[in-house]
Amino acid sequence: MDLASATWTDVRDLESELAVVPVGSTEQHGPHAPLGTDVLTAEAVADAGLERVDRTVIRTPAIPVGIAEEHRQFPGTMWVSPDTFRSYVRESVQSLAHHGIERVVLVNGHGGNVDALREVGARLTRDGDAYAVPFTWFEAVGGHSADMGHGGPLETALLRRVAPELVREGRIETARDGAADGWGDWTSHANLAYDSAEFSENGVVGDPAEGEKERGEELLELAADSLARLLDAVAEREVSRPDGR
Amino acid sequence: MDLASATWTDVRDLESELAVVPVGSTEQHGPHAPLGTDVLTAEAVADAGLERVDRTVIRTPAIPVGIAEEHRQFPGTMWVSPDTFRSYVRESVQSLAHHGIERVVLVNGHGGNVDALREVGARLTRDGDAYAVPFTWFEAVGGHSADMGHGGPLETALLRRVAPELVREGRIETARDGAADGWGDWTSHANLAYDSAEFSENGVVGDPAEGEKERGEELLELAADSLARLLDAVAEREVSRPDGR
Amino acid sequence: MDLASATWTDVRDLESELAVVPVGSTEQHGPHAPLGTDVLTAEAVADAGLERVDRTVIRTPAIPVGIAEEHRQFPGTMWVSPDTFRSYVRESVQSLAHHGIERVVLVNGHGGNVDALREVGARLTRDGDAYAVPFTWFEAVGGHSADMGHGGPLETALLRRVAPELVREGRIETARDGAADGWGDWTSHANLAYDSAEFSENGVVGDPAEGEKERGEELLELAADSLARLLDAVAEREVSRPDGR
Amino acid sequence: MDLASATWTDVRDLESELAVVPVGSTEQHGPHAPLGTDVLTAEAVADAGLERVDRTVIRTPAIPVGIAEEHRQFPGTMWVSPDTFRSYVRESVQSLAHHGIERVVLVNGHGGNVDALREVGARLTRDGDAYAVPFTWFEAVGGHSADMGHGGPLETALLRRVAPELVREGRIETARDGAADGWGDWTSHANLAYDSAEFSENGVVGDPAEGEKERGEELLELAADSLARLLDAVAEREVSRPDGR
Amino acid sequence: MDLASATWTDVRDLESELAVVPVGSTEQHGPHAPLGTDVLTAEAVADAGLERVDRTVIRTPAIPVGIAEEHRQFPGTMWVSPDTFRSYVRESVQSLAHHGIERVVLVNGHGGNVDALREVGARLTRDGDAYAVPFTWFEAVGGHSADMGHGGPLETALLRRVAPELVREGRIETARDGAADGWGDWTSHANLAYDSAEFSENGVVGDPAEGEKERGEELLELAADSLARLLDAVAEREVSRPDGR
Amino acid sequence: MDLASATWTDVRDLESELAVVPVGSTEQHGPHAPLGTDVLTAEAVADAGLERVDRTVIRTPAIPVGIAEEHRQFPGTMWVSPDTFRSYVRESVQSLAHHGIERVVLVNGHGGNVDALREVGARLTRDGDAYAVPFTWFEAVGGHSADMGHGGPLETALLRRVAPELVREGRIETARDGAADGWGDWTSHANLAYDSAEFSENGVVGDPAEGEKERGEELLELAADSLARLLDAVAEREVSRPDGR
Numbered sequence A, B, C, D, E, F: 001m002d003l004a005s006a007t008w009t010d011v012r013d014l015e016s017e018l019a020v021v022p023v024g025s026t027e028q029h030g031p032h033a034p035l036g037t038d039v040l041t042a043e044a045v046a047d048a049g050l051e052r053v054d055r056t057v058i059r060t061p062a063i064p065v066g067i068a069e070e071h072r073q074f075p076g077t078m079w080v081s082p083d084t085f086r087s088y089v090r091e092s093v094q095s096l097a098h099h100g101i102e103r104v105v106l107v108n109g110h111g112g113n114v115d116a117l118r119e120v121g122a123r124l125t126r127d128g129d130a131y132a133v134p135f136t137w138f139e140a141v142g143g144h145s146a147d148m149g150h151g152g153p154l155e156t157a158l159l160r161r162v163a164p165e166l167v168r169e170g171r172i173e174t175a176r177d178g179a180a181d182g183w184g185d186w187t188s189h190a191n192l193a194y195d196s197a198e199f200s201e202n203g204v205v206g207d208p209a210e211g212e213k214e215r216g217e218e219l220l221e222l223a224a225d226s227l228a229r230l231l232d233a234v235a236e237r238e239v240s241r242p243d244g245r
Helices: A010-013 A037-051 A082-098 A111-127 A140-146 A153-162 A171-177 A212-237 B010-015 B036-049 B083-096 B111-126 B142-147 B153-162 B168-176 B213-236 C008-014 C035-053 C082-098 C111-126 C142-147 C153-162 C171-177 C214-235 D008-014 D038-053 D080-098 D113-127 D141-148 D153-162 D169-177 D213-237 E006-012 E037-051 E081-096 E111-126 E142-148 E153-162 E169-177 E213-236 F008-014 F037-051 F082-098 F111-126 F142-147 F153-162 F169-177 F214-235
Strands: A018-023 A103-108 A133-135 B016-021 B103-108 B131-136 C018-023 C105-110 C131-136 D018-023 D102-107 D133-137 E018-023 E101-107 E130-138 F018-023 F101-106 F131-136
Touching: A018 A037, A018 A212, A037 A103, A037 A153, A037 A212, A082 A103, A082 A111, A082 B083, A103 A212, A111 A133, A111 E111, A133 A212, A140 A212, A153 A212, A153 E081, A171 E018, A212 E006, B010 E130, B016 B036, B016 B083, B016 B213, B016 C018, B036 B103, B036 B153, B036 B213, B083 B103, B083 B111, B083 D102, B083 F082, B103 B111, B103 B213, B111 C111, B131 B213, B142 B153, B142 B213, B213 F142, B213 F169, C018 C035, C018 C214, C035 C153, C035 C214, C082 C105, C082 C111, C082 D080, C082 E213, C105 C111, C105 C214, C111 C131, C131 C214, C131 D080, C142 C214, C142 D018, C142 F008, C153 C214, C153 E130, D008 D018, D018 D038, D018 D080, D038 D102, D038 D153, D038 D213, D080 D102, D102 D113, D102 D213, D113 D133, D133 D213, D141 D153, D141 D213, D153 D213, D153 E111, E018 E037, E018 E081, E037 E101, E037 E153, E037 E213, E081 E101, E081 E111, E081 E142, E081 F082, E101 E213, E130 E213, E142 E153, E142 E213, E153 E213, F018 F037, F018 F214, F037 F101, F037 F153, F037 F214, F082 F111, F101 F111, F101 F214, F111 F131, F142 F153, F142 F214, F153 F214
Parallel strands: A018 A103, A103 A133, B016 B103, B103 B131, C018 C105, C105 C131, D018 D102, D102 D133, E018 E101, E101 E130, F018 F101, F101 F131
Antiparallel strands: none
């Protein structure tokens, strides 16, 4: 159920304790893909996942601004500090838990949010506020995951499936030409770079030309299936904390 | 320009220093109106206002969760603390200012956000980060403003104009029957109540039946005109701080 | 009972659960009125209100520095940040509540404190720490309230009643000449100004010449009566939070 | 000059860069002495000190609530957390410094504030905001200092000098009978107690009977002289920070 | 140079701008390995790495308590919150940078610290305080990295090399019997567990019997070589932030 | 028992509720003594004290970086803010208390930590988290305490006893020549200085030549005996908070 469209009486009558919170970012995705990519993809995966479960799940509005200072050299990128992001997500989930919606999957579309969401999930769970687990769609698409870049094959493919009108097809070549091969600048397994502008000319990582719509279809299927499995697992997990040894 | 749909190169080429940030809340609006009312109305007013100005203005995604603990007795209501909300808005605006988008109107749809947005605007402006001014649409619709309640005539009317499919017409009577006449419980100009459930049975204040679609049309016109005037004023204002006396 | 003059054994023997905390500000009030105006008036109203109730009420020392950065262009103005002010008030009230003094009226003399005190009262009340309600005297003086400015008719009148030696009568004309007509600089119901120096030459708003001593007498009567009614209401209100719907 | 009584134009014309901020506490002082003792004594010493210097010094309102949780078992005691107290003092001083009042002596009447004031003074000074030095009167009264207790000889004596009507003479014997000999409960130079109720029956430490008015007169002289010397030193000190070695 | 053993005059004469800060954790490592494992291994790798570079590098004391609440069910485990840990590391590095030691490698021995160190490094670097890069030794030991568990083959091997007296050889079998095969409890690439006690009986992950001393010798070589390469890269990297695009 | 060397099963079997946490600082101690002096001495005293009690006491790793910004003009000095230090110590102790180790002596080697440790101990104790008491060794060595400086007779003596190889004997004369006689720069019992470089040329206070090894031996004996007495007192103290009066 889409929370924003529902009334409070609808929520009351639903008596569901399971929700998904899409979490995105408004940040550069190259010259060909929109700043809203991570919100769009998180929402699309969340919605597709919900269709695949045989449970009543509440779907909240997406959180639109995340941890994206690494892209600050690219105009239009928005961000908040990790502290503020963590508080915003944690308190949003706590407000759901106040109504008994105590199991939450944070459906994430942005790599920069991953660490913070795990920290928030741990805090909520250990404090007994809610059982919250982050799910980042591009980590859960089988072999495709290895191709994840930024505005690269995976995101471009998924956009072509869920919001094709927002992909600037005429700039794909430009996007590819200014792209980096991989994320970061590594020595001894340490990333020496903190800003994407240190290693990518136009903010892209990976080749967006390898992101056909058919691949996007497959990605959506895979991600939605993964999310559905996770929702079942989260709904059924025993979440009481272990005793001290 | 819709920021989420734009690419970073679009924003770069735009060279605008003016933006609107819709700010809403996901909270109960009675049995007849959706939890997303304050987001929907803030977005609708922002978009309508932008159409009326002869300037390039960036329109960011809406901030979906605000200060709404006062509605926590009603299922589905989401909220964050005032501290977190202030940080989330302030830092989002700072990220825009980083790119030279240094004049921002915060187009607000929720009464509970008003004080916090003013505080944020003052902080940003005094620190020289950005010139940010909040605009709450229902305060700027002429004589109608006096009728503002909660899920009452104004919001119901505007919803019927911008998202009629989300108004549960069959529950309008129920909504009116459980509504309060006014907001709060007052003695000596002090509001003794902190939660809306202290004075409203179903979360509604005011009579939603008085919110016809035509009124919504008029509200949108008035609010959009007000916003357009404000955008011009914000764009042209001398914002350097006065000297000490 | 004046808390500062009492001993702890006096407080113990009193067994009162009701207190007033005067809250002021040390800030410019024009060339004719003292920086301590908001403390003096808050204290005067608090004391006059207490005389009118048939209850034992504790009167704490006044909080002397508030949220007044808006007057920072005028020498001698002191202020703290909203965060610090909120913490200082909240924790002061919590310390009273620790002794069972769990119902508190925050008698306020400064407009800049209003929003913060409401936020603090909500937090204390929802957390079950204390039931705290702010009361701003110039909002509760009937038709006079419409004349409130800054160092204008109302404050000058009340000062002439409670601290006439501190009103520089010889500067009233100067004060009026450099005064603004109204508070702020408005477009579309949004205040474009954040600092009082943006719209007032000498920090005054309104005409202090319209603040005769007799008016001050009347203001004190009205404010004290309002406060007395509020104290009764606060003492008797059912403060348990409503159940979820 | 008393800041609260002055107008902003008076402060402007004064062009002083030196101020004293009295800092007190509202806390138990036994059955015989008022909860406001630490405010009264800090103010009295500040005022007496100012009379002895040949400089223009601004005297702000006293900060009335300090770090006094150690007395929380005694009704009427108010306190804030150390964090909040430090912020309140620091920001108050920063607001003075904003107007060029950049040298400040914090005239303190309460032992529990000592550490925090030193921390605040260091922060302000190192950050270049202001040069602020705390002065605790009972540490600067020569041989008398050794007799400092709590509501004991020194405070009772000074109260008899500056506010004799607030000393309950009829309870002096009770006060002495329930008093502790010394502050704390010590083993190996570590104080095992955190609350004064752990070692004092009625909150008193030391014998108030040894606090005659004449002694109070002498204490006031000594403290005022000490403060005057300190004001001169603070006014003249080179406060630029040393270079790195 | 070992900072703790040096005098300030030694540091002054050194004129080095490069440092390593070992970062560990005091937490359970199974029945056979000491709670100090992560400190010991971080220090050993740091020291071995320093020997391999042809530069003057300062080696600070190790930070002993990290982010380890995930092991709280196992007695003796110490931890601080992520916020406190980040502040402690960030400010420690800032103090080094104050003296011109502006390039820092955080040599880390604990998986739970990884995300936080990356966040700290980004903050320091973007703010221009210092260029700080985390290095987690077990991520940089070639093919061995895949065997990392907890108290498993890699840590046991390295301990046998650097602190053999602390490995309880008689409990290796017990350790193996109660160990988990892998870290966490996964569904759809999301870890459903937040505490190690949810998936490991005795806190061990992986088989410590596969951690012979020879392997430890090799691990130390590999890690030290990796660190040495990283130190060169950090020393020579251009760290000015890229311009906006 | 040394916590870092123990396994979690050892701690579990121990069932001790008493711990010591050495707390130091990495900061200048003149040209002759190492930056690690305060850690070394805190550890030495902690270890010696533990040998003298007939109880099982856990000894945690030392906290290496403390409140030492006052020495920032001297290269190599590390520090964190008082807020961060307090959090780091408080949360470390809370983690011990989580396992039932609820009585803790904070064995401190640095004057700059004293106030903060007292504040932390109070917070932990009043919140019922743990009973924690700070012990600063040089305050508990009888008549010697009066000679405490900085890198002066006491610390030099104790170093000669516990880490003689780290005392630069050839620089003792230099150390003495650049030393201050006393700590600070005092007027009216207020310290006008905030940085040690304001009153000491080389960071030393007192004459290190008066710190022979024999004196160090005696200091260690005295401090260890004091600590042992304190441990017994802390172990046996009734720590429930007193009732309200």
